[in-house]
Amino acid sequence: MPTILGQNQYGKAENRVVKITRDGATHHIKDLNVSVALSGDMDEVHYSGSNANVLPTDTTKNTVYAFAKEHGIESAEQFGIHLARHFVTSQEPIHRARIRIEEYAWERIETSGEARHSFVRKGQETRLTQITYDGERWEVVSGLKDLTVMNSTDSEFRGYVKDTYTTLKEAYDRILATSVSGRWRYNWTEDAQEMPDWETSYEQTRKHMLQAFAETYSLSLQQTLYQMGTRIIDHRDEIDEVRFSLPNSHHFLVDLEPFGLENDHEVYFAADRPYGLIEATVLRDGCEPRIPVDLTNL
Numbered sequence: 001m002p003t004i005l006g007q008n009q010y011g012k013a014e015n016r017v018v019k020i021t022r023d024g025a026t027h028h029i030k031d032l033n034v035s036v037a038l039s040g041d042m043d044e045v046h047y048s049g050s051n052a053n054v055l056p057t058d059t060t061k062n063t064v065y066a067f068a069k070e071h072g073i074e075s076a077e078q079f080g081i082h083l084a085r086h087f088v089t090s091q092e093p094i095h096r097a098r099i100r101i102e103e104y105a106w107e108r109i110e111t112s113g114e115a116r117h118s119f120v121r122k123g124q125e126t127r128l129t130q131i132t133y134d135g136e137r138w139e140v141v142s143g144l145k146d147l148t149v150m151n152s153t154d155s156e157f158r159g160y161v162k163d164t165y166t167t168l169k170e171a172y173d174r175i176l177a178t179s180v181s182g183r184w185r186y187n188w189t190e191d192a193q194e195m196p197d198w199e200t201s202y203e204q205t206r207k208h209m210l211q212a213f214a215e216t217y218s219l220s221l222q223q224t225l226y227q228m229g230t231r232i233i234d235h236r237d238e239i240d241e242v243r244f245s246l247p248n249s250h251h252f253l254v255d256l257e258p259f260g261l262e263n264d265h266e267v268y269f270a271a272d273r274p275y276g277l278i279e280a281t282v283l284r285d286g287c288e289p290r291i292p293v294d295l296t297n298l
């Protein structure tokens with residue numbers, strides 16, 4: 001049966017680009033997911049396998065990252081227009097470019113200090129609680145999940161163990177990003193104490209967690225986690241135990257040198273997996289750990 005080629009397009013999908021613009025101590029962030037689809041004179045690559053008209057999808061990816069540096073990201077629309085025009089006008093066989101962009105919104109975490117490089121993703125988190133009562137004892141464990149936060153500086157990771165399989169380069173200034181899953185256990189007992197104001201307790205616990213994340217100069221995510229837990233225990237008398245499960249959402253600096261561009265901690269590739277997973281409980285001294293080790297069981 002003879003066949004003919006119908007509509008076709010190709011390109012690199014879901015290029016996760018994070019652009020940090022540093023204005024002194026105030027950083028600005030643009031976080032995009034950019035998909036490129038090109039079409040034009042592409043019959044031959046399908047019919048005979050000739051790649052003579054094919055700009056590699058790998059190149060379309062590099063272009064996204066290089067343009068983030070060269071032209072900046074003022075808006076997703078402006079960035080998409082730039083890219084689409086580039087592919088169609090610079091490559092004769094390419095007649096049409098479709099650039100799809102998802103943009104993730106970030107809000108600044110306000111802190112008491114001068115630094116303005118900490119952000120929380122908008123509209124993401126889910127608040128949780130679990131209440132257990134056996135006729136005698138109450139246990140209230142509350143928490144949250146999917147609270148995504150980022151520090152665009154003030155994070156290092158170095159001085160770690162190096163064995164035969166270690167290739168990781170020491171980081172002196174990296175992005176620290178995570179999606180917080182946390183649970184905290186209340187010490188409330190019916191007879192002994194007035195009931196906490198649960199709404200205020202949640203708001204304040206969340207606030208201390210975010211501020212500790214923002215204000216800790218991080219030597220590891222483990223250290224940041226411990227600071228977040230400690231800040232809660234120190235400020236909230238009604239809480240005896242905090243457990244966190246923190247994925248380390250890796251952001252890799254993109255090598256723009258092959259394009260003659262310097263990347264001074266500006267353009268990052270946001271990887272979704274694999275990720276480090278850092279988990280720990282922080283306890284008020286003398287209290288028993290009761291939050292399960294695996295938070296998915298709660």
Ligand SMILES: O=c1[nH]c(=O)c2[nH]c(=O)[nH]c2[nH]1
Nearest residue numbers: 157168219220221222248276
């Ligand atoms: O904060 C970190 N803690 C680690 O244990 C670790 N391991 C790693 O490869 N990167 C990091 N980062």
